Amino acid sequence: MNIEDLIIKGLSAAIEQLYGTSADVDVKIEKTKPIFEGDYTFVVFPLVRRSGKSPEATAQELGEVVLNNTPEISKFNVIKGFLNFSIAPSYWAEALLSFDAQSNIPRKNEKVMVEYSSPNTNKPLHLGHIRNILLGYSIAEIMNAGGYDVVKANLINDRGIHICKSMLAWQRFGNGENPQSSGLKGDHLVGKYYVVFENKLQEQTADEVAAALEGRWSCENENIQKRYQDAFEKLGQAKEEKQISKLKGDIKDLVRNQSELMQTCQEMLRQWEAKDSAVIELWSSMNGWVYEGFNHTYKRLGVDFDAMYYESNTYLLGKDIVQEGLEKGVFFQKADGSVWIDLSSDGLDEKLVQRGDGTSVYITQDMGTADLKFEEHGINRSVYVVGNEQDYHFKVLFLIMSKLGRSYAPGMYHVSYGMVDLPSGKMKSREGTVVDADDLLQEMYDTAKAKTEELGKTEGLSDEVLHELYNRLSLAALKFFILKVDPKKRMLFNPEESIDFQGDTGPFVMYTYARIKSILRNAQFEGCQIKTDLVLHATEMECIKVLNEFKTVLAGAAEEYNPAAICQYVLDLAKSYNKVYNEVSILKESNEDLRNMRLQLALQTSQILQRALRLIGVETVERM
RNA sequence: GACCUCGUAGCUCAGCUGGAUAGAGCAACUGCCUUCUAAGCAGUAGGUCACAGGUUCGAAUCCUGUCGGGGUCGCCA
Numbered sequence: 001m002n003i004e005d006l007i008i009k010g011l012s013a014a015i016e017q018l019y020g021t022s023a024d025v026d027v028k029i030e031k032t033k034p035i036f037e038g039d040y041t042f043v044v045f046p047l048v049r050r051s052g053k054s055p056e057a058t059a060q061e062l063g064e065v066v067l068n069n070t071p072e073i074s075k076f077n078v079i080k081g082f083l084n085f086s087i088a089p090s091y092w093a094e095a096l097l098s099f100d101a102q103s104n105i106p107r108k109n110e111k112v113m114v115e116y117s118s119p120n121t122n123k124p125l126h127l128g129h130i131r132n133i134l135l136g137y138s139i140a141e142i143m144n145a146g147g148y149d150v151v152k153a154n155l156i157n158d159r160g161i162h163i164c165k166s167m168l169a170w171q172r173f174g175n176g177e178n179p180q181s182s183g184l185k186g187d188h189l190v191g192k193y194y195v196v197f198e199n200k201l202q203e204q205t206a207d208e209v210a211a212a213l214e215g216r217w218s219c220e221n222e223n224i225q226k227r228y229q230d231a232f233e234k235l236g237q238a239k240e241e242k243q244i245s246k247l248k249g250d251i252k253d254l255v256r257n258q259s260e261l262m263q264t265c266q267e268m269l270r271q272w273e274a275k276d277s278a279v280i281e282l283w284s285s286m287n288g289w290v291y292e293g294f295n296h297t298y299k300r301l302g303v304d305f306d307a308m309y310y311e312s313n314t315y316l317l318g319k320d321i322v323q324e325g326l327e328k329g330v331f332f333q334k335a336d337g338s339v340w341i342d343l344s345s346d347g348l349d350e351k352l353v354q355r356g357d358g359t360s361v362y363i364t365q366d367m368g369t370a371d372l373k374f375e376e377h378g379i380n381r382s383v384y385v386v387g388n389e390q391d392y393h394f395k396v397l398f399l400i401m402s403k404l405g406r407s408y409a410p411g412m413y414h415v416s417y418g419m420v421d422l423p424s425g426k427m428k429s430r431e432g433t434v435v436d437a438d439d440l441l442q443e444m445y446d447t448a449k450a451k452t453e454e455l456g457k458t459e460g461l462s463d464e465v466l467h468e469l470y471n472r473l474s475l476a477a478l479k480f481f482i483l484k485v486d487p488k489k490r491m492l493f494n495p496e497e498s499i500d501f502q503g504d505t506g507p508f509v510m511y512t513y514a515r516i517k518s519i520l521r522n523a524q525f526e527g528c529q530i531k532t533d534l535v536l537h538a539t540e541m542e543c544i545k546v547l548n549e550f551k552t553v554l555a556g557a558a559e560e561y562n563p564a565a566i567c568q569y570v571l572d573l574a575k576s577y578n579k580v581y582n583e584v585s586i587l588k589e590s591n592e593d594l595r596n597m598r599l600q601l602a603l604q605t606s607q608i609l610q611r612a613l614r615l616i617g618v619e620t621v622e623r624m
Numbered sequence: 625g626a627c628c629u630c631g632u633a634g635c636u637c638a639g640c641u642g643g644a645u646a647g648a649g650c651a652a653c654u655g656c657c658u659u660c661u662a663a664g665c666a667g668u669a670g671g672u673c674a675c676a677g678g679u680u681c682g683a684a685u686c687c688u689g690u691c692g693g694g695g696u697c698g699c700c701a
Binding site (some may be wrong): 026033035036041048055080120157161162250311338347352354355356357359362365387388390392393395416418421426451452473485486488489490494497498502503504507510511512515516518519522523568571575579581582583586587602623624 | 627629637645656659665694695700701
């Protein structure tokens, strides 16, 4: 039992002894703030009504009972309603002796799927994807360490109009270019043609769009013509800038969708769905290039997947669920044949689940895929790592599955993370302000190399080892930077300043680890028995305290889907050990018992650092 | 317009299931390498926790409102 539990147990017993029962009291303690004397604090204010005494008197009598029944506590003090316990110095050596950095949280016998990355195959990955990928991977690792069986899944959006855009542009303007001939990474090559398409579309429709915005545009399709006129009329009345730009955008899209280029693109999608062999062939070969590119980036980031889903296989799923929903009366059909769900009683709107022509929308597929995931993998929980702009979508999806009576519905969870901003504002692929994932990784690598060479501490290391070092350093810096902020919050990434190797960073923690390993190497220490009647330095006691918090932090991070908690912890531990490092000498210690104790602390700390870093995808090095 | 979300030091972020004098890192300034790796440690300076009310013994934390940033409300995914 760890020390916090011991104190809580002692407190509960004391409360029961003094005031009858502790059942209705939430007994929790916190670490005493450094400015006060003590290790752990209990706040007695909630108990004063029960005791009928002043906060001071209540704390005093409680403290006396706990002191008597808990040998690990050496003394206590009372300040106002705060009861501060001091742990007996002799306890810490024992705690270190019984501490096992390798021990695991018991398995929970619960299977969780974590879906992350889920890219489109028409563009290369960028910084936004990186946040998603790092979060997903880390959450999966944390949950696994937290006792869950985890399936990492990737649902690839490999079909649809956006894919056809790249295909059509390549067909028309590509001159047979391929990754080999161009030297471009597959996903970048396909992305290039996506941009070509957008540019050509803009060129070819510029005049028409301009005319349309002045009211001089017409379309043979009555439906479209009507929508255009509506929009144009509204534009004339609109006053707010936001509304005006939205309406202009609507009109632009309307016009562009009628262009030859877009019509051909639509036709291509229809041919794809009809399994036209030429289209399918082009599609497979271009997607192949993209997968090759993605896999390269995934590998470089050090992430992997256990299950792959492809939308080309799943896009028809969910239609039977639409039928089921109609039969159950959960959905209803409108006159045009479209199918909806009315969620107004849940504070939401009506939501379309199938188009009038019987084709699927996004959520139709997601309903089908939800069933598929639970059936295929026998999971208890399904976690979706997806940006917060889709909050509404998942709210609706989960509500629908619950209304359809899916027993798994309570196990669906959306890890909703914020966008990554640049100093210039939001990343926009159209304006070329995205930070490309591969470019970023390369820059990081170069920076890590330059920084390391500048410090000049790596003499005698082989090129191979050095390459691995630069790689790990750069990834540590990037991963730590991204994962240390609360996933829910939007974050700012400044390419010039964000990636540091000093301070609260991944390399800082790696450095702490490497220094410890250096000591252990020199001492040729691999663990031993230690005596428990030693006098520890205050920094050592503090460090052991932090070591003991690991499992609590891990369990919390798993329940909250929060890698940032691990980052924060790993920083605490590294800082705490660095203080020990500066305060006490190990190799020069002549007292063998003390020396062994310190080596043991070093060993345990290094193991926890390594374990914790792995949870956020950071690999350690022996030297740096 | 409706709903969701964020606002903490010059900058990037912790703290938010209510507890004491709000913490780190970066940037600035001062010390510490003949002593286990100075990618480190110790220190100085820097705050109306957006604003206004409320609940409470106690509010950065909970509630309401205002202001500001972002998002969603597509037969896009």
